[in-house]
Amino acid sequence: MTDHQQPNAQQDQKEGADGFLRKLGSRLLLRQPDIRMLLIAGFGAMLLLILISGLESVRITEEIRQQETESHTRFLEGERVLSDIRTNLLWASIWIGDFLQSRSESTDDFYRRQLWGIRQELQIARTQQAMLPLTPEQVETWNRLRTKVEEFWGMLEPVLGWTPQEKARQAGRFLREVVIPRRTAILQLTDEFTRLNRLVLENQNAEITKAARQFRIRMLLHVVLSTLVGAVVALWTMRYARRLEVRLQEQYQESMTAKNNLERLSAKVVDAQEEERRAISRELHDQIGQALTAIKVNLGMVEQKIAAVSPELRERIRESKLLAEQTMQEIRDLSRLLRPTMLDDLGLVPALEWYVRSFSRRFGIPVSLQIDRTLRRLPEQWETSIYRSVQEALTNTIRHSEATKVFIHLEQSLENLILTVEDNGQGFELSSPKGGLGLIGMSERARQLGGGLSVESKQQAGTRVRITLPLPPVAAVPEETPSEVSL
Numbered sequence: 001m002t003d004h005q006q007p008n009a010q011q012d013q014k015e016g017a018d019g020f021l022r023k024l025g026s027r028l029l030l031r032q033p034d035i036r037m038l039l040i041a042g043f044g045a046m047l048l049l050i051l052i053s054g055l056e057s058v059r060i061t062e063e064i065r066q067q068e069t070e071s072h073t074r075f076l077e078g079e080r081v082l083s084d085i086r087t088n089l090l091w092a093s094i095w096i097g098d099f100l101q102s103r104s105e106s107t108d109d110f111y112r113r114q115l116w117g118i119r120q121e122l123q124i125a126r127t128q129q130a131m132l133p134l135t136p137e138q139v140e141t142w143n144r145l146r147t148k149v150e151e152f153w154g155m156l157e158p159v160l161g162w163t164p165q166e167k168a169r170q171a172g173r174f175l176r177e178v179v180i181p182r183r184t185a186i187l188q189l190t191d192e193f194t195r196l197n198r199l200v201l202e203n204q205n206a207e208i209t210k211a212a213r214q215f216r217i218r219m220l221l222h223v224v225l226s227t228l229v230g231a232v233v234a235l236w237t238m239r240y241a242r243r244l245e246v247r248l249q250e251q252y253q254e255s256m257t258a259k260n261n262l263e264r265l266s267a268k269v270v271d272a273q274e275e276e277r278r279a280i281s282r283e284l285h286d287q288i289g290q291a292l293t294a295i296k297v298n299l300g301m302v303e304q305k306i307a308a309v310s311p312e313l314r315e316r317i318r319e320s321k322l323l324a325e326q327t328m329q330e331i332r333d334l335s336r337l338l339r340p341t342m343l344d345d346l347g348l349v350p351a352l353e354w355y356v357r358s359f360s361r362r363f364g365i366p367v368s369l370q371i372d373r374t375l376r377r378l379p380e381q382w383e384t385s386i387y388r389s390v391q392e393a394l395t396n397t398i399r400h401s402e403a404t405k406v407f408i409h410l411e412q413s414l415e416n417l418i419l420t421v422e423d424n425g426q427g428f429e430l431s432s433p434k435g436g437l438g439l440i441g442m443s444e445r446a447r448q449l450g451g452g453l454s455v456e457s458k459q460q461a462g463t464r465v466r467i468t469l470p471l472p473p474v475a476a477v478p479e480e481t482p483s484e485v486s487l
């Protein structure tokens, strides 16, 4: 019952895992571009805000600066015109005074010209002033000022025609009652105008200060907004990066677990294969070998008994004995090939020497074997690894290389055991290896012991396979115990 349910449960589990992966895949496929688009939009908005803030600040600063310059220029211009009016008025008073005291016709003319010139200038000043933009209050004051100035000149005109006698009679009164009060009135009006001018400047300054404050608030808003958008984008980015990091970490963990499992599995496969070979080899040697020996002995006994009765049967039994003998030999060879007991009993060096000799004899190809003399016995795994690698490399040479010579070199350095198998065959393209699991198996055995495999090969230039195994710790090396060889 449980046996039947097992596959279904596994199926469910598999579908569950598949479904999860599919969901995860579609989530990642749909969501990652969305998040990316959002992030791009966020960064874009932030940059746009910064750009707008920058342009705005340049524009507004320029505007404020212009306003400031304009209002100052207007104020200074007004002050200049007023100062012109005052100066001219004072000059006019002086010239009038002088004219009234003058008793000569020629100097009178001079004073009249001076006064005429001042009048012209005052008109020019008025024209200039009229060009400036004025507030209604300023316009009103200005009109009063202009009327007063015109009245001043209007009253002066008949006086300029006075005779010396008229002057002597009326000069004091005219100066006292007409010129001084009117001059004072005009000066008061200019002062009034100056006050208004200052007021305009103060108002404009206040407006500029207000604009500057608004600008500061606007900039502050921009900064706050950019910072907020920046913070949101940064948060998103961090979350996105974190999620990717976690996913990556998970994937890494998954692949590491899968890799570890695979490594454990391949190590188990290699061990199991070795164990299996050893068992079959022993079975062949011990059971079938023994049985064949028994058959041979029995046949020998029957042969002796039957010799007198039937020479024909004796011949058959002799043939059978020979067949049993040959089969025993083949079984022994097969058993040795599978797992030479020599490897376990005498160690790597004699086993390799035996294998290489029989290989060379079987395939008729010279194989040179050089083994470091200082090499002592190694733990079983090391010896098996080297032995199997030599077997696989030599088999490859015969199968794929068409070589005419093979060199095997086994040496040890301070830390490593190095096996090199080199042939002078046709080589192969390393970038596109084909075929079975031989090289992979070699590499796997080496990796299990902390070593590695390297292959050098070129088309028509032979192949060199090199295996490097770190030497085992001294404690793991078995004592040298040469024992009986049982082949």
Ligand SMILES: Nc1ncnc2c1ncn2[C@@H]1O[C@H](COP(=O)(O)OP(=O)(O)O)[C@@H](O)[C@H]1O
Binding pocket: 396, 397, 399, 400, 401, 423, 425, 426, 427, 428, 433, 434, 435, 436, 437, 438, 439, 440, 463
């Ligand atoms: N000594 C060699 N000379 C030429 N080609 C080789 C040699 N050793 C290996 N190869 C190439 O590498 C491939 C992989 O070898 P291997 O892993 O042992 O698998 P297999 O021997 O089962 O094909 C072979 O199929 C062959 O093309």
Ligand SMILES: [Mg+2]
Binding pocket: 392, 395, 396, 436, 437, 438, 439
């Ligand atoms: Mg092979």
